[in-house]
Amino acid sequence: MISVYSKDTDATGAALLTRTQVRVPNAMLSRFERSATMEMPDFWDQETDASLAARDEVAGRLAQLFRQIDGIGNHGAEGYSRFAWSDEEAALRVWFAAQMQRRGFRVEVDAAGNQWAWFGEPSAENPGVTVGSHMDSVPGGGAFDGPLGVLSAIVAFDVLREGGWTPRCPIGIVSFHDEEGARFAVACFGSRVLTGILPADRALARTDADVISVREALDGFAAKLERVRETQKAGSDCLSEFNEAEIDTALADSHAPEGQAADLEYLKCSAAHIELHIEQGCMQSDLGAPVAVADAIWPHGRWRVDFEGEPNHAGSTPLDRRHDAMLAFARFVQRVREEAAAAPDARATVGRVEVEPNGVNVIAAHVTCWLDCRAAEAQAVADIVNRLGAWLAGSDGSGLEGSALDGTGSDGNGLEGVTATLTRESWTEATVFSPELRDALVQAVSARGDDTTSDGAKSYGTESGGEQLTLGQSDGVEFRVGQLGDAQSSAVRNSDVQSAAEQSREKKSTNSSAMHSAKEPALANLAAPHRTTELAPVIGTAAGHDAGILAESGCAAGMLFVRNETGASHTPREYATLVDATQGVYAYAAAIRDCADRVAAGWRPRPVQSER
Numbered sequence: 001m002i003s004v005y006s007k008d009t010d011a012t013g014a015a016l017l018t019r020t021q022v023r024v025p026n027a028m029l030s031r032f033e034r035s036a037t038m039e040m041p042d043f044w045d046q047e048t049d050a051s052l053a054a055r056d057e058v059a060g061r062l063a064q065l066f067r068q069i070d071g072i073g074n075h076g077a078e079g080y081s082r083f084a085w086s087d088e089e090a091a092l093r094v095w096f097a098a099q100m101q102r103r104g105f106r107v108e109v110d111a112a113g114n115q116w117a118w119f120g121e122p123s124a125e126n127p128g129v130t131v132g133s134h135m136d137s138v139p140g141g142g143a144f145d146g147p148l149g150v151l152s153a154i155v156a157f158d159v160l161r162e163g164g165w166t167p168r169c170p171i172g173i174v175s176f177h178d179e180e181g182a183r184f185a186v187a188c189f190g191s192r193v194l195t196g197i198l199p200a201d202r203a204l205a206r207t208d209a210d211v212i213s214v215r216e217a218l219d220g221f222a223a224k225l226e227r228v229r230e231t232q233k234a235g236s237d238c239l240s241e242f243n244e245a246e247i248d249t250a251l252a253d254s255h256a257p258e259g260q261a262a263d264l265e266y267l268k269c270s271a272a273h274i275e276l277h278i279e280q281g282c283m284q285s286d287l288g289a290p291v292a293v294a295d296a297i298w299p300h301g302r303w304r305v306d307f308e309g310e311p312n313h314a315g316s317t318p319l320d321r322r323h324d325a326m327l328a329f330a331r332f333v334q335r336v337r338e339e340a341a342a343a344p345d346a347r348a349t350v351g352r353v354e355v356e357p358n359g360v361n362v363i364a365a366h367v368t369c370w371l372d373c374r375a376a377e378a379q380a381v382a383d384i385v386n387r388l389g390a391w392l393a394g395s396d397g398s399g400l401e402g403s404a405l406d407g408t409g410s411d412g413n414g415l416e417g418v419t420a421t422l423t424r425e426s427w428t429e430a431t432v433f434s435p436e437l438r439d440a441l442v443q444a445v446s447a448r449g450d451d452t453t454s455d456g457a458k459s460y461g462t463e464s465g466g467e468q469l470t471l472g473q474s475d476g477v478e479f480r481v482g483q484l485g486d487a488q489s490s491a492v493r494n495s496d497v498q499s500a501a502e503q504s505r506e507k508k509s510t511n512s513s514a515m516h517s518a519k520e521p522a523l524a525n526l527a528a529p530h531r532t533t534e535l536a537p538v539i540g541t542a543a544g545h546d547a548g549i550l551a552e553s554g555c556a557a558g559m560l561f562v563r564n565e566t567g568a569s570h571t572p573r574e575y576a577t578l579v580d581a582t583q584g585v586y587a588y589a590a591a592i593r594d595c596a597d598r599v600a601a602g603w604r605p606r607p608v609q610s611e612r
């Protein structure tokens, strides 16, 4: 689907910003081709985004924060590179601390190096709600993966405070250190050390490509912070809106930790942790959903496949007398795609291969390849790999002897007598987010204010027609976003959510008229606009996140996703429109407020992983 924007005025003369989504036939233009060829607008400079930023206070504030950090590690067409304990991280840490201190937060660095900003005094007895994400990037990454979850949290807090809300429990905004693991090759470095999943000695011993250890990088970080101070004196940079005293205070709370250590007190201070992130796929585009709630990180595994053939001369060996490991490998790769395509919500990839003897004129004797397989359900992965194993063994469909996921066989289908061995190298179970927190998030971001009904009948998706939704208001100008959800709900796995959506479709016409009512300044009415979001779908994610690490270590964690226009990730092509990102801010604000109110009343969502 592609988005089409149009501007118009309604009967009262108020400006309308209407967005409709148009499905492009797959045969004409696949999503993959589209994301590879679509012309990317300058970062939030698209006419629609620019006009929204100019007229909507919330959108404008979010865009302004993004602009402030945009120059940090920005290599233009090559994307953003923001690595652990670099000059870029130094600038981002000082900027984060300065922004939070200006808002009355106390900023701390935990023993693993993550930065926490606290509003209120949290303790194990008086835990709060924590939100946030990370500011680092992969090499050549996009602008949104990470920063969207931190910057949106800042604006969401503004939304709530300036709307008159006072939190009755502590609120924490966290910027996790080194989520991407680009420098020291451990993903979620900061949260893994914090939770003790990555032991301190192993963390300190990691080295980067230049053989600089984590220990050395920590020791050298003070000098990088000093450079941030120097840059500021030169008067140009992300901190230009802060005075010298503010920068000094921010610098003091941006230091590196003394070493690397778990710091479980921080986890006890959080009764519920919520991370907002740009979606790293295209499920929300397909669903027509600007905001979604995550329920789990997909289980995934890696398998090694060894093909043993027979080396021989490429010219003198007749085709019918070959045992060509390369041909067997090629047929296997084809089979992998077919099996994954036949399963629901599954991905299988062969992305790495080694060939021996690797000669142009020699039939391959030995090929080793690696299979990465993941799916919403562990059973789906097991089924795919079992079928592949059976096929390799030449007993297609009859199953394998021994281990369910490992197998050996010969005389496989069309494999020319090449022997294939399938060996499991790793397996990671699904990380399931707190079901209670997940349900609270769905409720918070989907409810329609006064329009919420006690039977929970809310709507998601429209059959057609582009319903008008109020997004935000500013200076008496009302923005509306039309949404053409086509309700392809195969990815919506919360059956309650689905049935509620179905029940409520008939009620939709009566509901929608209630949505365009009061016109108040944006920040005074900040809690209201999010409530026009339709029922958020619940989706799984195939990528890892700090919230997943927290969930793994027994915290009640959950995630919100914002639609990614291109579906691309870890590339400058990843893109959330400002319209969607603003919707994300409203959703975050609703989630923070609702969860904080509940936590203050004694609610402790269980982190159980028992639903699956």
Ligand SMILES: [Zn+2]
Pocket: 134, 145, 146, 179, 277
């Ligand atoms: Zn991320």
